[in-house]
Amino acid sequence: MAAVIATLPLSGPSDADVIATSLSDPQAFGEIFDRHHDAIHAWLRRRVGAALAEELAADTFVRAFDARARYALLYADARPWLYGIAANLARRHHRSEERRLRAYARSGIEVAGDPIEAVADRVDARAESRAIAAALAGLKPRDRDALLLFAWADLSYEDIASATGVPVGTVRSRIHRARAQVRADLEMTP
Amino acid sequence: MTDDLDLLRAFRADQALPPSPAGRAAARRARDARIGRARPSRARGRRPLMAFGLAAATAAAAAIAITTGVDSGRVAPAPAAAREALARAAQAAEHASGYSVPRDDQYFYVHSEGRNLSTAVANGGSYSLLERRDRRVWLSVGHESILHTHTVGEPEFLTPKDRSEAQRIGGLSQSGGNPPETLGRQKWLVGSRTFTGAELRAYDPSPKELYDDLLSRVGSAGSSPTAEVFVLITDALREQPATPALRATFFRALAYVPGLEFGGATKDRMGRAGVAITYTENQTRHELIFDPDTSQVLSERDVIVKPFSGIRAKAGQVIGDVVYLERKVVDSAPAQGLTAP
Numbered sequence: 001m002a003a004v005i006a007t008l009p010l011s012g013p014s015d016a017d018v019i020a021t022s023l024s025d026p027q028a029f030g031e032i033f034d035r036h037h038d039a040i041h042a043w044l045r046r047r048v049g050a051a052l053a054e055e056l057a058a059d060t061f062v063r064a065f066d067a068r069a070r071y072a073l074l075y076a077d078a079r080p081w082l083y084g085i086a087a088n089l090a091r092r093h094h095r096s097e098e099r100r101l102r103a104y105a106r107s108g109i110e111v112a113g114d115p116i117e118a119v120a121d122r123v124d125a126r127a128e129s130r131a132i133a134a135a136l137a138g139l140k141p142r143d144r145d146a147l148l149l150f151a152w153a154d155l156s157y158e159d160i161a162s163a164t165g166v167p168v169g170t171v172r173s174r175i176h177r178a179r180a181q182v183r184a185d186l187e188m189t190p
Numbered sequence: 191m192t193d194d195l196d197l198l199r200a201f202r203a204d205q206a207l208p209p210s211p212a213g214r215a216a217a218r219r220a221r222d223a224r225i226g227r228a229r230p231s232r233a234r235g236r237r238p239l240m241a242f243g244l245a246a247a248t249a250a251a252a253a254i255a256i257t258t259g260v261d262s263g264r265v266a267p268a269p270a271a272a273r274e275a276l277a278r279a280a281q282a283a284e285h286a287s288g289y290s291v292p293r294d295d296q297y298f299y300v301h302s303e304g305r306n307l308s309t310a311v312a313n314g315g316s317y318s319l320l321e322r323r324d325r326r327v328w329l330s331v332g333h334e335s336i337l338h339t340h341t342v343g344e345p346e347f348l349t350p351k352d353r354s355e356a357q358r359i360g361g362l363s364q365s366g367g368n369p370p371e372t373l374g375r376q377k378w379l380v381g382s383r384t385f386t387g388a389e390l391r392a393y394d395p396s397p398k399e400l401y402d403d404l405l406s407r408v409g410s411a412g413s414s415p416t417a418e419v420f421v422l423i424t425d426a427l428r429e430q431p432a433t434p435a436l437r438a439t440f441f442r443a444l445a446y447v448p449g450l451e452f453g454g455a456t457k458d459r460m461g462r463a464g465v466a467i468t469y470t471e472n473q474t475r476h477e478l479i480f481d482p483d484t485s486q487v488l489s490e491r492d493v494i495v496k497p498f499s500g501i502r503a504k505a506g507q508v509i510g511d512v513v514y515l516e517r518k519v520v521d522s523a524p525a526q527g528l529t530a531p
Binding site (some may be wrong): 053133 | 199
């Protein structure tokens with residue numbers, strides 16, 4: 001049961017409780033940001049690079065806040081919902097994500113353009129990593145979303161279904177297809 | 191041997207970093223700017239939230255003993271009276287007609303009416319009110335599920351002070367009816383486990399196995415692991431279909447929840463007689479009211495045990511309830527041209 005109380009000093013409310021509270025006390029939504037922003041940012045950074053990740057992570061929580069009245073309070077954990085929003089935002093940049101992956105696949109050099117880290121020095125010569133990059137670049141965006149929510153965000157198939165709004169069977173087939181392609185690319189790697 | 195998933199998980203792992211302080215600060219500013227523009231909105235949860243209701247100070251509420259449960263740090267097995275009531279309900283559930291898992295082309299229909307507490311905070315003040323909402327949901331694994339809710343009657347202010355604050359602050363609006371929502375195709379749930387119809391029909395854990403399984407999966411959800419198990423079992427009894435045997439198991443598994451108390455004979459808001467089992471957390475006593483002779487879950491109710499800041503409610507005040515009016519398996523839902531969201 002979720003309490004829709006603005007200032008109840010709960011010791012450990014679930015995400016659903018916090019979101020319910022934020023309907024009448026918008027400030028409460030800051031707790032959702034505090035709990036999950038860094039993880040969402042890390043996932044986005046891995047996909048689209050540092051500069052874009054900050055913008056998309058911020059946008060994820062703004063959109064989540066605007067949509068909180070539609071949150072299905074059945075789900076105590078808001079991570080699938082937040083990752084779903086983040087994935088939708090990242091999908092708009094799938095072409096730049098693919099370019100980045102292909103560049104890495106060719107050279108083994110990250111060209112994400114992180115001004116803080118000397119990423120160009122981090123040449124990863126492992127052929128399998130480059131093969132993974134090539135495989136990821138070649139996946140359909142929705143298949144890539146499902147696979148990276150599974151592998152990098154540690155969401156279950158059910159959570160991914162919730163995040164992406166598709167039946168769990170579709171998630172299974174997307175991940176199966178994506179993994180098969182990754183495996184095929186790895187086997188082709190000399 | 192390293193498989194593709196291991197390699198994938200290692201790929202760019204060094205880049206999964208938190209934002210820079212400046213990036214985090216910018217994100218906070220964006221969030222705060224949006225929050226600052228937001229007006230309080232009314233809860234529109236798909237889950238039949240435990241409606242927080244005004245303590246009409248009913249005789250029924252008064253008849254229920256104030257319990258302390260885990261909130262006081264005392265954790266004990268369910269008392270004999272609670273176990274006996276749950277055992278009676280379980281026995282009745284085993285033989286109850288009308289409970290089944292729908293076919294994939296059917297719907298599980300639940301009609302309820304709840305009272306939700308909303309608290310508006312603005313202009314240096316706040317007010318709390320209760321909104322009565324009628325809720326009808328048609329859940330299906332094979333079809334789009336449908337939810338229809340609408341407001342019933344006038345909002346009830348918790349206290350006269352809340353009414354005057356609402357007049358001073360303003361912003362009060364009746365949310366009225368929402369257009370029917372599509373909820374997608376459902377997965378039947380018991381805790382975090384999902385089931386197809388066939389799987390749910392075959393699911394037959396012992397009460398202890400069910401309790402242990404739920405407890406092992408709660409993670410950090412809820413105010414405590416055992417509190418979350420109580421919530422999960424009541425969730426399963428609320429808007430999820432189950433076989434007669436599984437419903438019996440739900441009742442028996444509740445007896446394993448430490449801190450469960452017996453609330454005694456009571457009546458729900460509709461005047462229907464039942465018994466209550468209660469669980470107290472976060473200064474609020476949650477009551478599950480059921481008829482032990484039929485196993486029908488009649489109502490849920492929340493009662494404040496200790497006053498807390500934020501709303502003007504006294505100890506013993508009922509701050510929410512939901513009454514269940516009908517549950518049944520049906521062949522169709524009023525889709526009325528709805529499209530998937």
